[in-house]
Amino acid sequence: xxxxxxxxxxxxxxxxxxxxxxxxxxxxxxxxxxxxxxxxxxxxxxxxxxxxxxxxxxxxxxxxxxxxxxxxxxxxxxxxxxxxxxxxxxxxxxxxxxxxxxxxxxxxxxxxxxxxxxxxxxxxxxxxxxxxxxxxxxxxxxxxxxxxxxxxxxxxxxxxxxxxxxxxxxxxxxxxxxxxxxxxxxxxxxxxxxxxxxxxxxxxxxxxxxxxxxxxxxxxxxxxxxxxxxxxxxxxxxxxxxxxxxxxxxxxxxxxxxxxxxxxxxxxxxxxxxxxxxxxxxxxxxxxxxxxxxxxxxxxxxxxxxxx
Amino acid sequence: xxxxxxxxxxxxxxxxxxxxxxxxxxxxxxxxxxxxxxxxxxxxxxxxxxxxxxxxxxxxxxxxxxxxxxxxxxxxxxxxxxxxxxxxxxxxxxxxxxxxxxxxxxxxxxxxxxxxxxxxxxxxxxxxxxxxxxxxxxxxxxxxxxxxxxxxxxxxxxxxxxxxxxxxxxxxxxxxxxxxxxxxxxxxxxxxxxxxxxxxxxxxxxxxxxxxxxxxxxxxxxxxxxxxxxxxxxxxxxxxxxxxxxxxxxxxxxxxxxxxxxxxxxxxxxxxxxxxxxxxxxxxxxxxxxxxxxxxxxxxxxxxxxxxxxxxxxxxxxxxxxxxxxxxxxxxxxxxxxxxxxxxxxxxxxxxxxxxxxxxxxxxxxxxxxxxxxx
Numbered sequence: 001x002x003x004x005x006x007x008x009x010x011x012x013x014x015x016x017x018x019x020x021x022x023x024x025x026x027x028x029x030x031x032x033x034x035x036x037x038x039x040x041x042x043x044x045x046x047x048x049x050x051x052x053x054x055x056x057x058x059x060x061x062x063x064x065x066x067x068x069x070x071x072x073x074x075x076x077x078x079x080x081x082x083x084x085x086x087x088x089x090x091x092x093x094x095x096x097x098x099x100x101x102x103x104x105x106x107x108x109x110x111x112x113x114x115x116x117x118x119x120x121x122x123x124x125x126x127x128x129x130x131x132x133x134x135x136x137x138x139x140x141x142x143x144x145x146x147x148x149x150x151x152x153x154x155x156x157x158x159x160x161x162x163x164x165x166x167x168x169x170x171x172x173x174x175x176x177x178x179x180x181x182x183x184x185x186x187x188x189x190x191x192x193x194x195x196x197x198x199x200x201x202x203x204x205x206x207x208x209x210x211x212x213x214x215x216x217x218x219x220x221x222x223x224x225x226x227x228x229x230x231x232x233x234x235x236x237x238x239x240x241x242x243x244x245x246x247x248x249x250x251x252x253x254x255x256x257x258x259x260x261x262x263x264x265x266x267x268x269x270x271x272x273x274x275x276x277x278x279x280x281x282x283x284x285x286x287x288x289x290x291x292x293x294x295x296x297x298x299x300x301x302x303x304x305x306x307x308x
Numbered sequence: 309x310x311x312x313x314x315x316x317x318x319x320x321x322x323x324x325x326x327x328x329x330x331x332x333x334x335x336x337x338x339x340x341x342x343x344x345x346x347x348x349x350x351x352x353x354x355x356x357x358x359x360x361x362x363x364x365x366x367x368x369x370x371x372x373x374x375x376x377x378x379x380x381x382x383x384x385x386x387x388x389x390x391x392x393x394x395x396x397x398x399x400x401x402x403x404x405x406x407x408x409x410x411x412x413x414x415x416x417x418x419x420x421x422x423x424x425x426x427x428x429x430x431x432x433x434x435x436x437x438x439x440x441x442x443x444x445x446x447x448x449x450x451x452x453x454x455x456x457x458x459x460x461x462x463x464x465x466x467x468x469x470x471x472x473x474x475x476x477x478x479x480x481x482x483x484x485x486x487x488x489x490x491x492x493x494x495x496x497x498x499x500x501x502x503x504x505x506x507x508x509x510x511x512x513x514x515x516x517x518x519x520x521x522x523x524x525x526x527x528x529x530x531x532x533x534x535x536x537x538x539x540x541x542x543x544x545x546x547x548x549x550x551x552x553x554x555x556x557x558x559x560x561x562x563x564x565x566x567x568x569x570x571x572x573x574x575x576x577x578x579x580x581x582x583x584x585x586x587x588x589x590x591x592x593x594x595x596x597x598x599x600x601x602x603x604x605x606x607x608x609x610x611x612x613x614x615x616x617x618x619x620x621x622x623x624x625x626x627x628x629x630x631x632x633x634x635x636x637x638x639x640x641x642x643x644x645x646x647x648x649x650x651x652x653x654x655x656x657x658x659x660x661x662x663x664x665x666x667x668x669x670x671x672x673x674x675x676x677x678x679x680x681x682x683x
Contacts, residue, residue, distance in 0.1 A: 010530045018523055112356070119358045122567065139530045142553060217522040217545040222356040222386065224518050258523050264510040265527035269681035276513055
């Protein structure tokens with residue numbers, strides 16, 4: 001076997017590489033959504049924010065020739081979308097889910113509109129750190145080219161997990177999410193907290209979008225997201241609103257998504273549609289195994305409109 | 309949805325403005341001017357019309373019609389292959405007065421376009437693909453397609469000369485006849501250089517899934533493929549990912565060489581402008597439109613991207629010779645003896661299917677040497 005043929009080893013390697021490459025947008029969007037939902041709101045608009053973030057990052061990177069400025073612009077665009085959602089939801093009788101859906105369509109539509117002139121030009125990509133230098137197998141090196149955003153996402157999930165338990169800000173977000181009345185009694189303004197939480201959530205989703213257009217797959221097209229933002233919102237429930245769980249779920253989704261192409265590449269060519277359904281089948285199995293008929297969903301914030 | 313409302317409002321504004329202008333004009337110039345024959349032509353795309361690929365190729369063709377006097381082009385992009393496309397067709401007919409519609413995506417045909425054909429017998433529908441069958445389908449429908457498999461054969465010739473690992477990679481969307489023919493042609497082109505070459509195919513299951521296409525490309529390169537081509541709606545992601553991993557690429561649909569100037573070998577491109585002009589000329593002249601339109605390299609329906617800097621002397625020579633052979637007509641990519649990769653005989657010795665052979669439009673096999681499965 002020569003160096004270019006790795007045979008069946010390609011499958012676990014592709015799952016590992018896929019988990020690292022594909023999971024990053026899921027990590028950022030689901031962490032953002034975890035913050036928002038912990039404060040008692042659901043922002044379904046993150047799919048739109050993701051697409052708009054991808055477009056903004058690409059456009060700014062093309063114009064300034066700096067992917068970092070693109071990333072920053074995407075975060076700000078996401079922040080703006082989040083704050084907009086938070087601001088509208090402050091009014092009486094406004095349904096956060098409906099606004100989320102509206103913002104999802106609005107974000108995508110706006111991104112398509114402004115993004116037209118940026119489909120053709122090429123933007124500079126975000127750099128990757130080669131962790132595979134120890135290996136002389138090119139496939140391993142390629143799989144271990146890790147983008148800094150993935151590492152930031154990993155660190156961020158630990159920080160958030162810790163912060164929700166141990167910091168004042170984390171506890172404020174949680175109390176607002178669990179009971180508006182209790183929060184008001186403590187002298188907190190739930191609307192302000194939720195506004196900020198949705199804003200931060202949007203900014204993280206914008207960064208997730210920047211990863212899509214500036215690193216992997218690394219170009220701006222209108223089909224860049226294909227529903228990843230929505231999937232990430234669902235991951236938060238799957239992860240029981242736990243940031244570490246979000247990270248793990250994102251890895252699982254990324255890895256399972258790489259299974260289909262990897263199996264075909266080693267010659268397992270029958271039934272690829274079934275392999276493409278692997279992430280969803282896996283989710284279903286885990287949901288069924290971990291669910292219980294005798295207790296309610298553990299960890300769900302009490303103020304969420306779906307649990308109220 | 310919003311698009312359609314906009315369309316109707318825009319149309320309303322346009323019509324009322326035109327009405328007002330006409331009123332003014334007829335008041336000012338009582339002698340009316342004879343108008344050239346006018347018609348509205350509708351184009352429907354499944355994706356964005358600047359995707360470096362399938363939809364862009366059609367939109368570029370449509371754009372050339374706008375220069376023809378009396379022809380109005382209406383377009384709608386990102387229309388899913390669902391009942392949505394029926395609504396789009398209805399609004400193009402009822403609101404814009406379209407008399408000829410080109411639903412350009414494969415899945416628009418059955419049942420959507422057929423339903424509209426029955427509902428609007430005076431409107432002409434021409435579908436891109438090979439679905440129209442005289443025995444089964446109405447006469448106001450039709451299909452047009454180009455023999456782009458020839459282009460993939462030429463891609464294969466160049467790939468065969470360039471590959472060092474003797475393994476090629478193909479990222480494909482769905483196992484339909486046109487895609488299978490492209491995969492088979494690509495491999496057979498390469499095997500005309502070296503009969504030991506194999507081609508690994510990965511089906512993504514959808515026409516446009518950026519992340520999955522990138523994963524598929526990475527998986528192919530991981531398995532040692534060093535020349536990659538594809539049949540997806542937007543080859544941009546495949547081309548960039550493959551070039552990023554150091555593999556060579558052959559393009560498809562449109563010219564993607566600006567995306568990877570060093571790694572781009574050549575590409576099979578559409579030239580729809582020619583086809584659409586043909587249809588519209590017939591429409592303006594009032595002659596019946598053909599129902600079954602096909603053409604290849606010699607007819608100008610298909611063209612090749614200029615050869616890239618990585619193509620060697622031997623590759624260039626065989627490319628030019630094969631292209632010249634194809635331009636004469638009658639060139640057969642699928643010719644016996646040939647087996648499918650499941651061992652079934654698809655062409656016996658002496659049997660040849662030139663590009664015009666209708667049997668090729670119902671292809672359901674991958675030839676020997678292609679690693680992959682149609683289901």
